[in-house]
Amino acid sequence: MAKAALPTRQVTTMTGHAGAVNVAVFNSSGTYCLTGGADRAILLWNPYTGKHIKAYRGHNHEVLDIAVSKDNSRIASGGGDKYPLHWDVGTGQIIRRYRGHENRINSLKFNDEDTLLVTGSYDTTTKIWDCKSRSIDPIQTLGEAKDSVTSVVVLSPYIFTGSVDGGVRCYDVRMGSLVADQMGSPVVSVSLSNDKKCILASCLDNTIRLIEKASGELLNEYKGHSNQNYKITSCFSNTDAQVISGSEDGTVCVWDLVEATLLTKLKCHMKPALSVAYHPSDPCLLSASSDGSAVLWAAPTMKFEGE
Numbered sequence: 001m002a003k004a005a006l007p008t009r010q011v012t013t014m015t016g017h018a019g020a021v022n023v024a025v026f027n028s029s030g031t032y033c034l035t036g037g038a039d040r041a042i043l044l045w046n047p048y049t050g051k052h053i054k055a056y057r058g059h060n061h062e063v064l065d066i067a068v069s070k071d072n073s074r075i076a077s078g079g080g081d082k083y084p085l086h087w088d089v090g091t092g093q094i095i096r097r098y099r100g101h102e103n104r105i106n107s108l109k110f111n112d113e114d115t116l117l118v119t120g121s122y123d124t125t126t127k128i129w130d131c132k133s134r135s136i137d138p139i140q141t142l143g144e145a146k147d148s149v150t151s152v153v154v155l156s157p158y159i160f161t162g163s164v165d166g167g168v169r170c171y172d173v174r175m176g177s178l179v180a181d182q183m184g185s186p187v188v189s190v191s192l193s194n195d196k197k198c199i200l201a202s203c204l205d206n207t208i209r210l211i212e213k214a215s216g217e218l219l220n221e222y223k224g225h226s227n228q229n230y231k232i233t234s235c236f237s238n239t240d241a242q243v244i245s246g247s248e249d250g251t252v253c254v255w256d257l258v259e260a261t262l263l264t265k266l267k268c269h270m271k272p273a274l275s276v277a278y279h280p281s282d283p284c285l286l287s288a289s290s291d292g293s294a295v296l297w298a299a300p301t302m303k304f305e306g307e
Helices: none
Strands: 009-014 021-026 033-037 041-046 051-057 063-068 074-079 085-088 094-097 105-110 116-121 126-130 140-142 149-155 158-163 167-172 177-182 187-192 198-203 207-212 218-222 234-236 242-246 251-256 262-267 273-278 284-289 294-298
Touching: 033 063, 033 074, 033 294, 041 063, 074 105, 116 149, 116 158, 126 158, 158 187, 158 198, 167 187, 187 234, 198 234, 207 242, 234 273, 242 273, 242 284, 251 273
Parallel strands: 021 063, 021 273, 063 105, 105 149, 149 187
Antiparallel strands: 009 294, 021 033, 021 284, 033 041, 041 051, 063 074, 074 085, 085 094, 105 116, 116 126, 126 140, 149 158, 158 167, 167 177, 187 198, 198 207, 207 218, 234 242, 242 251, 251 262, 273 284, 284 294
């Protein structure tokens, strides 16, 4: 992808949270986005106009992650209060409040069929919940991590986790097997490439590592951002041509996947950029920051209604 097509233009700035915005995600179709904050709220937005649409309130502590079902009808959220919440997007009602974790939930994802919810916690466990059941207890607990589980990714039947113990683990839930790779530094984010062949692992040594899923081989490293203290997420662009990450200096960094060259640094946030998410089909990017804002970035050639 040419550099001109990179999402370098700041389109909208969304400010509705009282305090840090810990996470920003697109819905599955990319038509809306959701943000979760230190103010315990989840906000639904039209990111292209910056208009706030709806608020979901039910957590007793900060919201740290949000997952969206494939049909956009449901979301799941987790954070400081230890209870994963399963929501109906349309009504704003909580479908289920799960229990079982002993400390904050750092990350959660639905499986491919949206029938299971997987959560990673500071209590060092990864838990699996049956979304079709009325039960509020987990159906399985994965306890191999020696420290906080910071990030989870699901590609049925596999579950990938990142942990402060430096491990990136791949569980085959169907076979009951586990393969672990050691990064040598605390892992705060794991994400899967769109072609499902590579894993991106952000570590607290100012380095993002690209790992081949099948072999565990280290393929590349990305540097130029700052990440030593915070859980900062990274992701692939929708074409897998770029790697994107937040940074503790408030910038959003974009690298070429193959060359590992830093293509651009997007400057907007006044405090650490904690979360990034790429649009499923267009050159658009969300960033969220502890400065209380979320920003939509788009390629300079893209125009939106109302502009």
